[in-house]
Amino acid sequence: MNARTVYLDHAATTPMASTAIEAMTAELALVGNASSLHASGRRARRVLEESRERIAAALGSRPGEVVFTSGGTEADNLALKGAYWARRGQDPARTRILASTVEHHAVLDPLHWLESTEGAHVELIPCDETGLVDLAAMKDAIERDPGSVAVISVMWANNEVGTLQPIPDIAELAAAHGIPVHTDAVQAVGAVPVDFATSGVDALSLTGHKLGGPVGAGALVVRRELELTALVHGGGQERDVRSGTHATAAIVGFAAAVELAVKEQEAYATRVGALRDQLVAQVLAVVPDSHLNGPPLEPLGRHRLPNNAQIAFPGCEGDSLLMLLDAAGVECSTGAACSAGVPQASHVLLAMGQSDEQARSSLRFSLGHTTTTEDVDRLVAAIGPAVERGRAAGLQR
Missing domain, CATH: 3.40.640.10 (Type I PLP-dependent aspartate aminotransferase-like (Major domain))
Incomplete structure (x- = not known):
């Protein structure tokens, strides 16, 4: 890596x-x-x-x-x-x-x-x-x-x-x-x-x-x-x-x-959970109309994995946004299937009641034992410009 x-x-x-x-x-x-x-x-x-x-x-x-x-x-x-x-x-x-x-x-x-x-x-x-x-x-x-x-x-x-x-x-x-x-x-x-x-x-x-x-x-x-x-x-x-x-x-x-x-599970969950909360708060601040998918960030460990943050960016295609972030040196996932090069909406998000368009606008950021505050800062710095470009590309299609 x-x-x-x-x-x-x-x-x-x-x-x-x-x-x-x-x-x-x-x-x-x-x-x-x-x-x-x-x-x-x-x-x-x-x-x-x-x-x-x-x-x-x-x-x-x-x-x-x-x-x-x-x-x-x-x-x-x-x-x-x-x-x-x-x-x-x-x-x-x-x-x-x-x-x-x-x-x-x-x-x-x-x-x-x-x-x-x-x-x-x-x-x-x-x-x-x-x-x-x-x-x-x-x-x-x-x-x-x-x-x-x-x-x-x-x-x-x-x-x-x-x-x-x-x-x-x-x-x-x-x-x-x-x-x-x-x-x-x-x-x-x-x-x-x-x-x-x-x-x-x-x-x-x-x-x-x-x-x-x-x-x-x-x-x-x-x-x-x-x-x-x-x-x-x-x-x-x-x-x-x-x-x-x-x-x-x-x-x-x-x-x-x-x-x-x-x-090390307890210490890991505490450290990574705090980084995840920081990531969510800062990304939502940079892209105000974005929102977190899944359970809310309640007390650690109650309803959600501590290292998971899946965020929807309305007006963006998740796969396009992923590649824009990849070009900026940030690797993440859409969490959805891709068949023969054709992006498909996540069956999980569809099962949660989201529309096809909503389900295709999300990215999953999953943290781990090597994740640092600097990693979160890099994502936060890259996400605003990437969303801007992603939405502009969508308007041109």
Whole structure:
């Protein structure tokens, strides 16, 4: 990353923590397949299981509940497809899957695939204008026919607008009917308190590169009692639900990052939350008709991730504004999909009741452990001219 570049896209991926780099680098110099029986293999297995124990301790789970994956997307797919196939196999009537309208595509796309090819009936539960799932609608959907629900999936924290969902409440509703709940906690771990045991969920996805670990290492924390059908078959690693040779070095870096992120979560949230509040206040002052999407900036950690600020700039196309800021050395995100080079409105903002035009006018600024006051100042200095140019370009079209 160029030293002159201001990086405000930590929700996409954040720089690796030095402790994770050191742990991973040391392991890369060693040899050993954790499934081999000789000394090198046993050493790798010991390091692998120590990493599993460190992650479990940080997340409030048992070591045997940590299933290593290549990242959050694979973990989401394993949870949803694996639980759906297993539950439907036990009872063919269990074909319904409930999820929120604001899920990440790593959840929505496998659900749509299950619906189109595997006979699933997917019901997306609506949210309010802040992105908060409608608990009453979820309760109604469950109680309409609880015996037909295979699994429920609601993300812990939204990747676009930062909304924190009432996961324990959803888990309690589901538990009354014996329905397993999965949560995509990719954005939450290290940013807000996350405890698997007390949350009430049955499966939780996380990934390394969102919290200071390497790309390519993640995990599905899943209760031993929840049966999953494997996606990948082979050597029978990871409780026989995720075969394949372990990426030991990446897992070691992942474990170091999880441990550090959870240990420093409170201090991180306080420091980054204050920078986020400064960013929002100053950007809204420079562009007075801009506004914050998602939950308001209430007391830290109540309803919103501390590192998230998604701001709408009326009269601007988000993708054009992104490129203008990029040219000024400030990197951020629209948080929306782009298909074949054609920008599309965010499904999250549309689900929150915004128009297509409103949904395409927003940028997401996500802060991280390397963000400084100077980074915020650089954005504030660049945003006014960028919005001016963006609006002028829009008028010329």
